[in-house]
Amino acid sequence: MNNRLLIALPLAAVLAFPAFAQTSSPSSQDQSQPAATQQSQPADAGTAKPPLQAPAREGFWGRMNPFARKKYVQRQTEPIRDRVNELDELTSANGRAIKDTDTRAQAGIKLASDKANEADQHAIDAGNKATQAQQTAQQATTRIQTVENVVGNIDQYKASNQTEIRFKPGQTVLSKNAKDALDEMATTVKGQRGYIIEVQGFSSGKGQAAIATSQKMAESVVRYLVLNHEIPVYRIYLVGMGNAPAPSATEETAKTKRTTGGRVEISLLKNDLEQLASSGSTTSDQQPK
Numbered sequence: 702m703n704n705r706l707l708i709a710l711p712l713a714a715v716l717a718f719p720a721f722a723q724t725s726s727p728s729s730q731d732q733s734q735p736a737a738t739q740q741s742q743p744a745d746a747g748t749a750k751p752p753l754q755a756p757a758r759e760g761f762w763g764r765m766n767p768f769a770r771k772k773y774v775q776r777q778t779e780p781i782r783d784r785v786n787e788l789d790e791l792t793s794a795n796g797r798a799i800k801d802t803d804t805r806a807q808a809g810i811k812l813a814s815d816k817a818n819e820a821d822q823h824a825i826d827a828g829n830k831a832t833q834a835q836q837t838a839q840q841a842t843t844r845i846q847t848v849e850n851v852v853g854n855i856d857q858y859k860a861s862n863q864t865e866i867r868f869k870p871g872q873t874v875l876s877k878n879a880k881d882a883l884d885e886m887a888t889t890v891k892g893q894r895g896y897i898i899e900v901q902g903f904s905s906g907k908g909q910a911a912i913a914t915s916q917k918m919a920e921s922v923v924r925y926l927v928l929n930h931e932i933p934v935y936r937i938y939l940v941g942m943g944n945a946p947a948p949s950a951t952e953e954t955a956k957t958k959r960t961t962g963g964r965v966e967i968s969l970l971k972n973d974l975e976q977l978a979s980s981g982s983t984t985s986d987q988q989p990k
Contacts, residue, residue: 858896858897858970858971858972859970859971859972860968860969860970861896861969861970861971862886862889862968862969863966863967863968863969864882864883864885864886864966864967865964865965865966865967866879866882866883866918866922866964866965866966866967867879867962867963867964868904868918868962868963868964868965869962869963870905870962870963871914871963872963873914873917873918873921873963874921875921875922875925879922880925883922883925883926883929883930883967884929884930886898886967886969887926887929887930887932888930889969890932890969891930893971895971895972896936896969896970896971896972897936897937897938897970898926898932898936898937898938898967898968898969898970899938899967899968899970900919900922900923900937900938900939900940900965900966900967901919901940901941901942901965901966901968902914902915902916902917902918902919902920902922902939902940902941902942902963902964902965903915903942903943903944903945903946903963903964903965903966904918904941904943904944904962904963905944905962905963906943906944907943907944908943909943911943911944912941912942912943913941914941914943914963915941915942915943915944915963915965916939916941917941918941918963918964918965919939919940919941919965920939922965922967923937923939
């Protein structure tokens with residue numbers, strides 16, 4: 702029995718000593734550390750907290766205490782947890798800052814791209830307008846040249862069509878063939894401008910009687926054109942020539958025509974006014990709408 706007590710007492714002392722070492726306050730050892738050493742260690746540049754200190758030696762076992770308790774472990778790891786949480790916060794803040802910077806950069810790039818596209822579109826529009834202005838100027842120049850030519854030739858009429866109507870001696874009424882010939886000529890001048898119709902009557906006989914007869918034949922032609930084809934009277938020039946030869950007839954032809962009875966020569970004369978009208982309509986069609 703005495704032997705068992707001798708063995709149990711030293712063993713109990715050995716087991717109780719580490720527990721006593723754990724319950725001892727670490728403040729005494731922290732106070733034993735020189736204050737100058739703590740102040741000489743600089744704080745981290747990125748945080749307001751001082752750098753982590755090496756864990757203090759505690760109790761009999763020091764840093765390698767095989768009998769460490771939960772509170773001891775928490776006390777040793779608490780500074781590390783604080784620094785890890787602080788690092789997470791810094792990482793999250795840096796991530797948000799990077800994301801915000803990237804968003805603003807993308808917005809700036811998009812705005813610059815939109816401005817560049819808008820400038821390109823303005824340049825294209827300006828180029829199109831310049832091309833249209835150049836085309837308009839060229840058309841105006843062509844138009845002016847055409848007008849100048851027309852004005853210069855406004856009084857110069859050229860014969861484009863001639864028709865001759867034959868009458869029997871003493872007759873002043875139009876035949877069916879004569880009306881057909883007049884219909885064909887009148888069809889070509891409908892809707893046109895810059896023309897006149899010259900009607901000259903010729904009659905066999907002599908003196909004033911021949912002139913009166915030729916005048917009546919010419920008037921029958923003019924009356925048919927005005928009433929049946931609505932040709933303005935101011936576009937028709939009428940003259941009774943009597944038995945005078947046509948100005949364009951040769952001497953042999955003139956003798957033949959003097960002996961064949963009455964006739965009326967209708968000449969369609971045109972100037973360049975119709976050409977001006979046609980060129981103006983073409984120019985207006987070519988202008989951009």
